[in-house]
Amino acid sequence: MLRPPNPGRSRAVLLGTATYTEDPLLPDVPAVRNDVRDLRRLLTEGQPGAFSAETTRVVLDPETPRDLGLPLLEAARQAEDVFLVYYAGHGMIGPERRQLYLGLAKSVAEAPSFTAFPFQGIREAFLASPARNRVLILDCCFSGRAITGDLSPAHTYEPLIDQMEIAGTYTLTSAAANEPARFQEGERHTAFTGELLLALRDGLPSTSAAEVTLGALFRHLKRVLPAKGLPEPQQCGTDTAEFLILARPRRRDRRGPAVTADESAPPGSPDGLLERRDLGRRRGEEGRPAEAIRVLSEVVPDLTVAFGPDAPETLIGRINLAYWTGREGDSAEALRLSADTVKDMTRVLGPYHQVTLVGQSQLAHWIGESGRHQEALRLTASVVPNLLRILGPDSRETLVGRSRLARWTGEAGDPSSAARLTGDLVPDLTRVLGAQDRETFTERLNQAHWTGRAGSAKPAVRLLTSLVPDLSWALGEDDRHTLVSRSRLGQWSGAAGRRQQARELFDAVVPDLSRVLGPDDRETLLARSQLAHWTGETGEPAAAVELFTLLVSDLTWVLGPDDRVTVVSRARLAHWTAVQGAVADAVRQFHAVLPDLTRVLGADAPETTENRVLLAHWRKKADRRLRKQIFYGSGARGGAR
Secondary structure (H helix, E strand, O other): OOEOOOHHHOEEEEEEOOOOOOOOOOOOOOHHHHHHHHHHHHHHOOOOOOOOHHHEEEEEOOOOHHHHHHHHHHHHHHOOOEEEEEEEOOEEEOOOOOOEEEOOOOOOOOOHHHHOEEHHHHHHHHHHOOOOEEEEEEEOOOOOHHHHOOOOOOOOOOOHHHHHOOOOEEEEEOOOOOOOOOOOOOOOOOHHHHHHHHHHHHOOOOOOOOOEEHHHHHHHHHHHHHHOOOOOOEEEEOOOHHHEEEEOHHHOOOOOOOOOOOOOOOOOOHHHHHHHHHHHHHHHHOOOHHHHHHHHHHHHHHHHHHHOOOOHHHHHHHHHHHHHHHHOOOHHHHHHHHHHHHHHHHHHHOOOOHHHHHHHHHHHHHHHHOOOHHHHHHHHHHHHHHHHHHOOOOOHHHHHHHHHHHHHHHHOOOHHHHHHHHHHHHHHHHHHOOOOOHHHHHHHHHHHHHHHHOOOHHHHHHHHHHHHHHHHHHHOOOOHHHHHHHHHHHHHHHHOOOHHHHHHHHHHHHHHHHHHOOOOOHHHHHHHHHHHHHHHHOOOHHHHHHHHHHHHHHHHHHOOOOOHHHHHHHHHHHHHHHHOOOHHHHHHHHHHHHHHHHHHHOOOOHHHHHHHHHHHHHHHHHHHHOHHHHHHOOOOOOOOO
């Protein structure tokens, strides 16, 4: 009975009102923007996704009922299989018939009938749709009224969804008819949608099923939300709508959209297969790793059949697939693919064949990316001399191997040696590849990074001050290298004592990183962390707390709770919370984050040691300031007033 929507015949409309311009009684809910954006990504990702990107409509901050209603009605009439509607924002109740209204940007709380969108409009859109199944997800105050209708004893209205009398309709709401929805200032998502998104992205921990259906999703939310002190969600379903599959989180297909190869040879011929393999590599080098993965995933099985599993042509295709899989963000899968391929390369071609050496260098890279820096350093250090001997000192692969050796030397705890290695490498890259080759620019950036990490912030600033203009003119002001170099310049300017300059640089680069790389790119998140820190360092701890609070929520969602940046940002949030005066809250935050710092970074890591000292400092102040409360409680006797 389980089935996914037919993407080509289905429509989704994701509605959200985050900004309210007319009424102070309706505060802004910034998290709604992330609710809508992240839900769209989860519904459309995969090949195919539950819904196609082309037929998933997003309407943010509609101002009038027309702005919301017309896109809704248009999609309703187009849907043939599944019609899904999601709304997040303020819900309001009409004064007379106690009907549910959905908040709009120009809504007025005291006049919903004239300024908000009536739930009756959802009903009319559902009635107008020929879709086999209709799904409504509401995350707003009083959303349960869509199911239970009016609870006032003076009225006896039927449930609103029941009034629809539409087969195949399923409704999921964040709260009961008389309950407000919950959102917390600084969180990335509203409470209900946040749990819903986690389930769609990561799967349901209580089941081994590979799919997330509407019915299973409700049962999961009904269990976890009340356990967190949040309103209990409500559902109403008819026919088989609850068996619709919205996500397959354990079966994500990382491959990008189909691409057309410019092949001069027949696609199935040996030459045609090699052209397709090279096309995959070129797509990756052009900055399209998802397309590279798709092409290589399709051609590697054909190479295996045509040339054999042990042929160099096949092994090269496999190691290329591993590389671009990692570049697309799945470093664990890249490590697995690289390890399997290098094992076969060593067996078939021998440990010193040039193809094997390239594979070994790449394997070391993904070992390092998994956090095993010492192991990556040992393997890279053993490979580089063989690359020099067999491929020569001017081979691109040799130069890349030397770059990796420098990186893992630094990551393994010797930034001074890493700075020296990169300094030796930059002239060779300039001579062999040219001053404007990306590898040359990358190594100049790495040289500045390791110079700063070695404790020489001012030389790092000088290197970056020279690099940023070169990047801007050669690659463009919106190139990733340019933006990251600007961010690093801000970092080391602050470390060199130029706090105000650091803040100004991050104030400028964060919007550009968000616009070009996206708000969830790691570099954007790192820059936001730096901006928050230097905001505090320039005398605005309250603003730093506000920035870090929102950032930690985003980091937890995007990078995960155990990422280095996440735990360090939590510690910085605790520090600035204390600086702004909330010492008791800060001490509790320090106690919560220190075990995670120890587990993730190690007991002797500088960040762990530093925050252990900070906890002791703020504990001493808290013990003195809150002595009565600690010993006598917060009640009338001796409690804090």
